[in-house]
Amino acid sequence: MTRILNRLPLLPRQETVSFGKQDERTVVFSRDSLLVWLSVGLRGEDDPRRLSPPFPAVLDSGNTCEAYLHEHHLVHWAGIRPALLAVLTSKRINEVPVPFREADV
Amino acid sequence: MTLELTEQQRQQVTEHGGGPVEVVDPVSRRGYVLIAKEQYERVRAVLEAAAPAPPAEAAPAVSPLMLRSQQAYWRELPELLKDGKLHRQRVCYHGDQRIGTARTDAELVRRCLRLGLQRGDFYIGWIEERPTPPWEPPDVEESLFDVTD
Numbered sequence: 001m002t003r004i005l006n007r008l009p010l011l012p013r014q015e016t017v018s019f020g021k022q023d024e025r026t027v028v029f030s031r032d033s034l035l036v037w038l039s040v041g042l043r044g045e046d047d048p049r050r051l052s053p054p055f056p057a058v059l060d061s062g063n064t065c066e067a068y069l070h071e072h073h074l075v076h077w078a079g080i081r082p083a084l085l086a087v088l089t090s091k092r093i094n095e096v097p098v099p100f101r102e103a104d105v
Numbered sequence: 106m107t108l109e110l111t112e113q114q115r116q117q118v119t120e121h122g123g124g125p126v127e128v129v130d131p132v133s134r135r136g137y138v139l140i141a142k143e144q145y146e147r148v149r150a151v152l153e154a155a156a157p158a159p160p161a162e163a164a165p166a167v168s169p170l171m172l173r174s175q176q177a178y179w180r181e182l183p184e185l186l187k188d189g190k191l192h193r194q195r196v197c198y199h200g201d202q203r204i205g206t207a208r209t210d211a212e213l214v215r216r217c218l219r220l221g222l223q224r225g226d227f228y229i230g231w232i233e234e235r236p237t238p239p240w241e242p243p244d245v246e247e248s249l250f251d252v253t254d
Contacts, residue, residue: 026150042224044214076153086225087165088175091242099165100242102224104210 005061008034017056025077027056034059040069040078041104042085051104052078067105114139172240174198174228179238182230191232199227206232 010032017035018026029035036059041051055077057067074080085101092098110118117126123141130137167175177198185191185206197204197213199222207213210229217227230239 024146024149042214043229044210044212046209046211072153082165084224086171087167088171088228089167089240089242090165 005034008036008059011035019053019055019077021053025055029056029058034061038067038105040074040080043102043104045104052080066100110139167240168225170200170226171228173200174226175230175239177201177203178228178230182232182235185232186234194232195229196232197227197229 011029011034013031014028015035016026016028018024036057037054038057039051039054045051055073057069069078071082074082080103082099082101085103087099088102089100090097091100114126114128118124118139118141124139124144126139128137128139129135175198177200178196181196181203185196191206194206194208195210195213196206197217199217199220204213204217204220204227207216213227213229214224228239
């Protein structure tokens with residue numbers, strides 16, 4: 001893990017990243033962020049055409065648990081309805097119950 | 106569906122250099138603002154980010170079938186762990202029934218779908234030591250999030 005982290009580039013400055021089918025979405029990343037590109041799909045889906053379009057995310061090297069995605073981003077960035085992903089368990093984050101759903105990232 | 110501007114609206118927009126032009130629904134009296142599409146695209150991200158969060162509600166619960174599948178996995182995991190050949194493979198359960206083991210998720214998912222099962226009707230777990238059963242919340246470092254069970 002450490003070796004992979006060392007190879008990932010830190011953003012040298014604040015950067016605006018465009019994405020989406022026609023680069024119609026933009027998001028600003030802070031300096032020194034580890035920017036990664038994600039696609040989301042149903043678990044075990046091995047057809048790349050059935051994965052979501054790639055979208056940018058921050059790699060949090062201190063997070064030891066799977067991936068966090070706001071429902072807004074799951075719906076509008078990845079184009080996946082949450083109901084398609086089975087609930088495996090749930091967790092309270094900032095006092096809000098958050099479902100853990102099954103997906104490949 | 107794209108609506109066309111009325112002549113009056115077109116004149117107003119032109120006079121204002123592409124907007125913004127205020128219009129009103131004569132029935133509801135609700136106000137709207139016409140702006141050029143390129144202007145809208147510039148503020149779109151801000152508008153979406155400011156969209157009100159969905160009302161707080163209980164997280165969707167694990168389905169009874171999924172829970173039963175997870176419990177079967179947890180019950181049989183110690184036995185599966187004794188077989189060294191299965192180490193780091195996946196095992197799939199549909200309720201109390203073991204569907205099988207495989208090296209990839211995709212293989213087990215395909216097998217389940219061929220059996221007519223729907224996603225969410227089965228659970229796929231790793232054959233490896235794990236500290237907590239799958240229905241319990243995973244451990245999360247609390248450095249960045251205020252996490253409580």
